[in-house]
Amino acid sequence: MSDPIRTHPEIAVQGVQSKRPGWLDFATSSDHKDVGRIFIGAALGFLALGVVEFFLMRLQLMLPDNTLIAPVTFNRLLSVFGVTMTSLFALPLAMGLITYLLPLQLGARSLAFPRLSTVALWLFLSGGAMTYVSFFYTPPEAGPIALPPLSGDLAFIDNNGTDVWIAAVGLSTLGLVLQAINVIVTASRERAPGMAWRRFPVFSFSGVVTSWLLLIVGPAMIAGLTMLIIDRHYGGVFFNAGESGSPTYFEHLSSIFTTGVYLIVLITAIGVISEIFQTFAGRPLANRRAVLRSLVAIAVLGTLAWMQNMMSAEIRPGFLYAAMAFALALIVPIGIVIWNWFGVLAGGSIKMRAPVVYAIGAVSLLSIGLAGEMMQSLIPVNWLLAGTTDSTAGTGLVLIGGSVMAGFAALHYWLPKMTGREVGEGAGKVVAAVIYLSTIVIAACFYLAGLEGQPADTYRFFEGQGLDTYNLIASIASIFLMLGVLGGLTNLTLGVNHGRRVGHDPWGGSTLEWFALSPPPPHNFDLVPDVRSSEPMHDIRRGVARDSAEAAEAVESPEPVA
Amino acid sequence: MLAPDPASSSTGSEINTLYWIALAIAAVLILLINVGLISMLVRGRASKGSSPAGTRARRGTTFAVGGLLAVLAIGVFVVGVVFTEKAGVETTAASAADSESQMDGSDTEAMAARGEKTLQILTSGQQWLWRYQYPDGTFSYYELVLPVGQPVEIELESTDVLHRWWVPGLSQKADAVPGKTHVLKFTPDTEGTFEGASYAFSGANYATMRTVVRVVSEDEFERWLDEQGADIADAQKWVQDEIAENGPYGAIEEAGGGQ
Incomplete structure (x- = not known):
């Protein structure tokens, strides 16, 4: 929101006219709030596309030996779906929320490099545009992660669909890495006086952790993609077997990236859920320091466990044991975070508003997905479950729990800050229930089908293998999932445009974004406050109450004005 | 319904046993978290209206909980290592030299004692078929026939893209990568026909890349x-x-x- 008339009445008096149309100002803005809103809006648009693609794939997999969608078409849907849900939805949504909120939560007036954020945004948008424009020529078809040799040699797929995939993932990852640098520098240099690291709001801290993580895993992917395109077109042998290259190298690089994406989804969700539980229970985390350290531990241990994705590859047992150890070590930090959430919920007088309902659904889905991941980190169980629809179920639970449910929770919680309007509560709770239940049903069906040996990512399954019922039920549930997500998006849009006005501080949160106006003016704060604790907004409220009480005493008025 | 395919080799039965242990731990964790969440919410709702209680006095519990979880993680890790060894992780990363040196060890003696010989099957994945070649040069496509009770060494190769060979209940999953040989060992102990497939995305007709293992006398x-x-x-x-x-x-x- 950068309407100068509304936020700066003095400009209206002087009658300054912008020479350019408003939308162009918005699209090229370097204000972190405009950039963040476009990031979030675009990510939600891609979510809508992704959930429709998922439904189409389920339509093909509804019946055994179905021929509704041709194999190549299915593989194209699958490949585009893979890019959409990770590089175009999950990461940009997290980055958009961080871009919008981190300066506000830290009491900063802008990001450290405002124009870099515009560049980052447009790199991401061009990656997204490239993916979907490819439907007019050749969409990618080499799978959700295009592994060489299938993707590295034109002998196997001789069209440019794989180049589209490489360019789209590369551009959007590059944009997100640039924005990660921006976030890290902002958090280090631009925060309000007194905002020590230990006083960071959990969400902002999770933003810094995920940015560091992206800074490490993003370039690994970009390097892999660059080598892949050299292999494809310029005679490279990085991933060619027998010429001192190996296809396994790319598997390592892409596994580092996909593990990073998974962890970014998880850590951002923890940040969002922690903020919401603290606000609606009206009390802080019992041990914030442990939670903040757990976020760092999750990022480090989780990334080191990347080989957990490749336990069927030819890797020496020692490395596999190390991957298993790192993956199982995640039990400790994740458990500490959940224990702290219990502490917040138990003692607080929790208000069951829509953000809380979404957040609880998110915790529940995450708990199931993470337990499944724990099972898969045991090497023999991984041999049993990996590559089947079991692993799809585990990843899907964390992606839907961490990105869709926690994402909707975040939007219900923070859209009043972005627009000054509330999102519909009743519809929100219904949508949360629909998404939760349909996800559970789909995941259960996938899990049971995977135990019967159904491979992941296949365009058909065969009759007489005990898979018919599971796939049919999963396909029916996918209709509800699609309707739920699309309904949730409609509800958010309605809230942005027609929601009830709720003022600047609707929830009584403890962090500094609620100190700004809703929507915040371009410079965020007229006065940057001194931070004296991890709950600066409560300090400010107490200070205002005390001052007005004193003022009231001074004029001997019985009623405090605040 | 929650059971994996029945085991038809010792590798398969170790995998299945660990699966049940892992499933039990996962189920307990899921139950603890979700029941805990609901009961905490109920407690939180019950104290509605009262002011939030003081919270900062419980730092010590974090360490207790963290320690408990660490014990759990270490326990699960140890169980995982034990079962991986029993299921035969030495099958991964066995280059030609390695497998020769292993053959010199106790394995050979044990086999000699039982009068058994390892049956080596050159298994090669190609879009979208599996080809099996027996020691005498005979070969077959799609169907692999094995004698019951004799140790098998599958030497996995690929002639084009990445494939992943797996027959539920019989073996581990293993990647077939072009330019490398990936050896996995198991001993089928039940006669019957077992269906398997490729579990790595390999292009247009990936879904049809299936296989059958027939274990006979x-x-x-x-x-x-x-x-x-x-x-x-x-x-x-x-x-x-x-x-x-x-x-x-x-x-x-x-x-x-x-x-």
């Missing part, structure tokens, strides 16, 4: 091997005769081939 295996060998010899002889008669292209046209 020693005698039947020998009979099948001879039959298959004779069939292959017949086919080759037929092609040679055709070539002698009609030249190489005539033979191909006769067979309805040619691209």
Whole structure:
């Protein structure tokens, strides 16, 4: 929101006219709030596309030996779906929320490099545009992660669909890495006086952790993609077997990236859920320091466990044991975070508003997905479950729990800050229930089908293998999932445009974004406050109450004005 | 319903046993978290209206909880390592030199004592078929026939893209990567027919890349091997005769081939 008339009445008096149309100002803005809103809006648009693609794939997999969608078409849907849900939805949504909120939560007036954020945004948008424009020529078809040799040699797929995939993932990852640098520098240099690291709001801290993580895993992917395109077109042998290259190298690089994406989804969700539980229970985390350290531990241990994705590859047992150890070590930090959430919920007088309902659904889905991941980190169980629809179920639970449910929770919680309007509560709770239940049903069906040996990512399954019922039920549930997500998006849009006005501080949160106006003016704060604790907004409220009480005493008025 | 396919080798039964242990731990964790969440919410709702209680006095519990979880993680890790060893992780990363040095060890003696010999099957993945070659040069597509009770070494290769070989209940999953040989060992202990598939995305017709392992008695295996060998010899002889008669292209046209 950068309407100068509304936020700066003095400009209206002087009658300054912008020479350019408003939308162009918005699209090229370097204000972190405009950039963040476009990031979030675009990510939600891609979510809508992704959930429709998922439904189409389920339509093909509804019946055994179905021929509704041709194999190549299915593989194209699958490949585009893979890019959409990770590089175009999950990461940009997290980055958009961080871009919008981190300066506000830290009491900063802008990001450290405002124009870099515009560049980052447009790199991401061009990656997204490239993916979907490819439907007019050749969409990618080499799978959700295009592994060489299938993707590295034109002998196997001789069209440019794989180049589209490489360019789209590369551009959007590059944009997100640039924005990660921006976030890290902002958090280090631009925060309000007194905002020590230990006083960071959990969400902002999770933003810094995920940015560091992206800074490490993003370039690994970009390097892999660059080598892949050299292999494809310029005679490279990085991933060619027998010429001192190996296809396994790319598997390592892409596994580092996909593990990073998974962890970014998880850590951002923890940040969002922690903020919401603290606000609606009206009390802080019992041990914030442990939670903040757990976020760092999750990022480090989780990334080191990347080989957990490749336990069927030819890797020496020692490395596999190390991957298993790192993956199982995640039990400790994740458990500490959940224990702290219990502490917040138990003692607080929790208000069951829509953000809380979404957040609880998110915790529940995450708990199931993470337990499944724990099972898969045991090497023999991984041999049993990996590559089947079991692993799809585990990843899907964390992606839907961490990105869709926690994402909707975040939007219900923070859209009043972005627009000054509330999102519909009743519809929100219904949508949360629909998404939760349909996800559970789909995941259960996938899990049971995977135990019967159904491979992941296949365009058909065969009759007489005990898979018919599971796939049919999963396909029916996918209709509800699609309707739920699309309904949730409609509800958010309605809230942005027609929601009830709720003022600047609707929830009584403890962090500094609620100190700004809703929507915040371009410079965020007229006065940057001194931070004296991890709950600066409560300090400010107490200070205002005390001052007005004193003022009231001074004029001997019985009623405090605040 | 929650059970994996029944095991038909010792590797398979170790995998299945650990699966049940892991499932039990996962189920307990899921239950603890979700029941805990609901009960905390109920407690939180009950104290509605009262002011939030003081919270900062419980730092020590974090360490207790963290320690408890660490014990759990270490326990699960140890169980994982034990079962991985029992299921035979030495099958991964066995280059030719490695497998020779392993053969020198106690394995050979044990096998010699039982009078057993390892059956080496050269298994090669290609879009979208599996090809099995037996020690005597006989080969088959799609169907692998194995004698019951004899140790098998699958030497996995790929002629084009990445594939992943797995027959539920019988073996581990293993990648077939072009330019490398990936060895995995198991001993089938049940006669029967087991369906497997490829579990790595390999392009357009990936879904149809399936396989069948038929485990039969020693005698039947020998009979099948001879039959298959004779069939292959017949086919080759037929092609040679055709070539002698009609030249190489005539033979191909006769067979309805040619691209």
